[in-house]
Amino acid sequence: MSDLTQPTRGATAIRLEATNHEGSLLGKNVTPAKFASGKDSGFAFADILFAIDLNNEIVLGDAFPDWRGNLYDIQMVPDMSTLVEWKPGLDSVIGDYWLKDGRPVPxxxxxxxxxxxxxLAAHGYTATAAVEIEATLFEESVHEARARGYRDLTPLGGSTGATYHLARSKDWIDYMEAVVARLDELGITWEAWTDEAAPGQTELNLAPTDPLRLCDGWARTRQVMREVAFELGHTVSFMAKPTAGFGQGAHINLSLQKDGVNQFFAEDGPSALMERAVAGLLATMEGATSVVMPQITSYRRLVDLTGPPTTVTWGVNNKTAAVRAITGHPKYSRLEYRLPGSDVNPYFALAVVLAGVLAGIEKELEPPAQVSDMAWCLPDDGVVKRIPDTMSKAGAALDADPLLREYLGDEFVDFWVASRRWEWMEFHTKGGDPFAELSAWESTRYFEFP
Known part of the structure; x- marks a missing residue:
């Protein structure tokens, strides 16, 4: 199914879609007539979507700039290049948030x-990005999962963990085959899916494309995976650690092209441009952690020797480092940013990666020495830094990061830091247990979101 230029003839509703800051896919359904009247001027969404947390409570402690107020309206303007037939009778389109004076919501x-x-385009570069989405599947329906408080669920496909294992039960395979069939129908290009490390866990890889289109496909893929789980009587979670076992991430792969030529390729290893990009990603990584590991549970992933990076490091083909450089091929040379959790907002994840790359290029930064051995278990000795391992540490790092403030904007940084302080306070005052492997508060708050 290709993108549409106008709603399908049989559509009785068009679903308007966009994420909030938490990465949840929001929207409203409108009639074809309503859509025709507002597709150019936009549709009113209350600014409260940026002022509530995952428990639907008003977040306090951040400044209100001039575009925010007492339920002011902002305009969601659909991007017609994203219009697709979601299912018979329902089309969907992704849009952006704009102010009535034509400025984008900051x-x-x-x-x-x-x-x-x-x-990037001003420097003559285009970017290509791909993502590896991890999720955990459970036998129970979402209704039963809710009744159980999202605890003690049965992993779909078997209770043992493995990687690349083909001995999964048919229900697990049926689920994944149904998911990729829906992606094919929607025109979302995937490359592979496989069994991952934890019981019930899967990894689904979306193919390289323009970063904005990738984010759109990523957000829609999570929606597809939820809908298919519901239809089959199962449930799926993108929570960074839905059980006390392994966590799950979302690795981002990025390359830069100029005139169609991969600028990260060099015959003898990383190109000079790739090294600049690496330097920017490492220089901003401590602050970026707050954005790409957005929730309390995100930090429970950071355990040495279990998969996620724990140090601010890079290395050629080194999967224990936070940034893995894949070199030696004119087409496939790229950087793999291994830090984000599966709970990340796709757009914010790409934003911090692009910001780091731009900072490295424009500031002509030089990377530290690469790590050729294992990057886990290294001490924070002033040479190699540990990735911030709590929400508060990461938020403080973002607050103090001049590069991310420059490239993401003060308004976003101040807003995001305030929202994470609120999340930290909610956890510590509403029943969260920092000493548990996984607290009931976290399961209730994060299992179904983003």
Whole structure:
């Protein structure tokens, strides 16, 4: 199914879609007539979507700039290049948040990516990105999962963990085959899916494409995986650690092209441009952690020797480092940013990666020495830094990061830091247990979101 230029003839509703800051896919359904009347001027969404947490409570402690107020309306303007037939009778379209004076909402996730891509284009570069989405599948329906408080669920496909294992039960395989069939129908190009490390866990790889289109496909893929789980009587979670076992991430792969030529390729290893990009990603990584590991549970992933990076490091083909450089091929040379959790907002994840790359290029930064051995278990000795392992540490690092403030904007940084302080306070005052492997508060709050 290809993108549409106008709603399908049989559509009785068009679903308007966009994420909030938490990465949840929001929207409203409108009639074809209503859509025709507002597709150019936009549709009113209350600004409260940027002022509530995952428990639907008003977040306090952040400043209200001039575009925010007492349920002011902002405009969700659909991007017609994203219009697809979601299912018979229902089309869907993704849009951006704009102010009535024509300016983008400063913290609009999609517009942030677009703005950074325009900065890259000013240097003559285009970017190509791909993502590896991890999720955990459970036998129980979402209704039963809710009744159980999302605890003590049965992993779909078997109770043992493995990687690349083909001995999964048919229900697990049926689920994944149904998911990729839906992606094919929607025109979302995937490359592979496989069994991952934890019981019930899967990894689904979306193919390289323009970063903005990738984010759109990523957000829609999570929606597809939820809908298919519901239809089959199962449930799926993108929580960074839905059980006390392994966590799950979302690795981002990125390359830069100029005139169609991969600028990260060099015959003898990383190109000079790739090294600049690495330097920027490492220079911003401590602050970026707050954005790409957005929730309390995100930090429970950071355990040495279990998969996620724990140090601010890079290395050629080194999967224990936070940034893995894949070199030696004119087409496939790229950087793999291994830090994000599966709970990340796709647009914000790409925004911080693009910001780091731009900072490295424009500031002509030099990377530290690469790590050729194992990057886990290294001490924080002033030479190699540990990735911030709590929400508060990461938020403080973002607050103090001049590069991310420059490329993401003060308004976004101040807003995001305040929202994470609120999340930290909610956890510590509403029943969260920092000493548990996984607290009931976290399961209730994060299992179904983003």
């Amino acid at each position: 913290i609009c996730p999609r517009n942030m990516v677009r703005g950074l891509l325009e900065k």
